[in-house]
Amino acid sequence: MSEVPEERRIALVDLLDRVLAGGVVIVGDVVLSVADVDMVRISLRTLISSVRAIAEDQGIEQQGIEQQGIEGP
Amino acid sequence: MTADHGVWVYAVTGADLPDEAVSDVTGVAREAVRAVSAAGLTAVVGTVPLGEFGEEALRSNLENLEWLETVARTHDAVVSAVVRWAPAIPLRLATVYLDDARVCDVLEARRADFDAALTLVAGRTEWGVKAYADVDAIAAGAVETAGSGAEKGTGTAYLLRRKAQLSAREDAERAAADRADTLHALLLQHSAAGRRQPPTDPTLSGRRDRMVLNGTYLVDDARSDEFAEAVAAARTQFDGLELELTGPWPPYSFAGVDRGNP
Numbered sequence: 001m002s003e004v005p006e007e008r009r010i011a012l013v014d015l016l017d018r019v020l021a022g023g024v025v026i027v028g029d030v031v032l033s034v035a036d037v038d039m040v041r042i043s044l045r046t047l048i049s050s051v052r053a054i055a056e057d058q059g060i061e062q063q064g065i066e067q068q069g070i071e072g073p
Numbered sequence: 074m075t076a077d078h079g080v081w082v083y084a085v086t087g088a089d090l091p092d093e094a095v096s097d098v099t100g101v102a103r104e105a106v107r108a109v110s111a112a113g114l115t116a117v118v119g120t121v122p123l124g125e126f127g128e129e130a131l132r133s134n135l136e137n138l139e140w141l142e143t144v145a146r147t148h149d150a151v152v153s154a155v156v157r158w159a160p161a162i163p164l165r166l167a168t169v170y171l172d173d174a175r176v177c178d179v180l181e182a183r184r185a186d187f188d189a190a191l192t193l194v195a196g197r198t199e200w201g202v203k204a205y206a207d208v209d210a211i212a213a214g215a216v217e218t219a220g221s222g223a224e225k226g227t228g229t230a231y232l233l234r235r236k237a238q239l240s241a242r243e244d245a246e247r248a249a250a251d252r253a254d255t256l257h258a259l260l261l262q263h264s265a266a267g268r269r270q271p272p273t274d275p276t277l278s279g280r281r282d283r284m285v286l287n288g289t290y291l292v293d294d295a296r297s298d299e300f301a302e303a304v305a306a307a308r309t310q311f312d313g314l315e316l317e318l319t320g321p322w323p324p325y326s327f328a329g330v331d332r333g334n335p
Contacts, residue, residue: 023165024164
């Protein structure tokens with residue numbers, strides 16, 4: 001189980017790279033003023049800070065992320 | 074549609090989407106996924122509460138990694154289910170409209186763009202190739218050779234070694250970048266389209282060696298074996314680069330949007 005989080009984290013990075021930076025961009029009605037690049041930055045910041053937290057606090061945080069339930073396709 | 078709900082769009086396809094294509098997946102709000110059609114196109118959508126997916130909520134939810142991961146994986150699962158059925162254009166995460174009529178407006182207004190994008194991705198699949206170079210190791214190899222000429226322990230030997238260290242690192246970086254350029258050009262020969270993305274933040278890759286290529290390629294399905302073989306061959310051909318192949322992906326990076334430099 002200890003190897004899973006790293007793999008999942010990397011797969012998540014690849015996925016976020018695509019769903020946040022890729023895909024066709026059409027302005028929705030619910031306009032995010034943080035759209036496009038800003039949204040990517042916010043999310044990456046979220047991811048980076050959580051990865052740093054994991055590195056500093058191996059174990060507890062890691063389980064928290066790993067056990068959150070939804071599996072990839 | 075009530076005012077407290079919106080319509081989340083997953084993907085757009087040119088085909089009629091039978092219920093069975095998306096009956097196994099639920100959407101980001103665990104909602105049933107359904108089709109909205111107009112102008113010969115079908116948008117795959119779900120009704121979501123604005124309390125969780127409205128602008129204000131999205132802004133804070135996007136900062137929550139657990140929420141983001143769940144939503145990203147679910148969005149991708151729906152998009153993947155559609156792509157397995159027919160060529161489709163993924164929408165960027167968090168594209169939300171107020172009602173189905175607005176989705177129809179967009180399908181009509183952007184019909185030509187969607188048609189062009191669908192033509193590009195039909196019969197093709199996206200694959201990712203990342204290349205990492207251990208620049209320090211390459212440079213260290215060069216320095217050992219350079220320092221061995223002068224006698225050990227002398228000031229001259231130290232200075233020579235130091236100078237060699239600095240230039241070896243520059244050389245190693247340049248060599249790694251050149252190899253990445255060559256690799257990208259090679260992979261383009263086996264694909265219908267390709268682009269280089271900015272390298273992933275090293276914190277996220279969890280690797281000490283440097284990402285010198287973050288490429289993504291749209292490959293004809295008939296040539297996917299050939300592409301995989303080209304990557305396999307490159308693993309031995311490109312000395313000092315470590316390659317990572319990811320996919321198959323829905324065509325997120327080839328959705329027909331001009332996103333600046335390729």
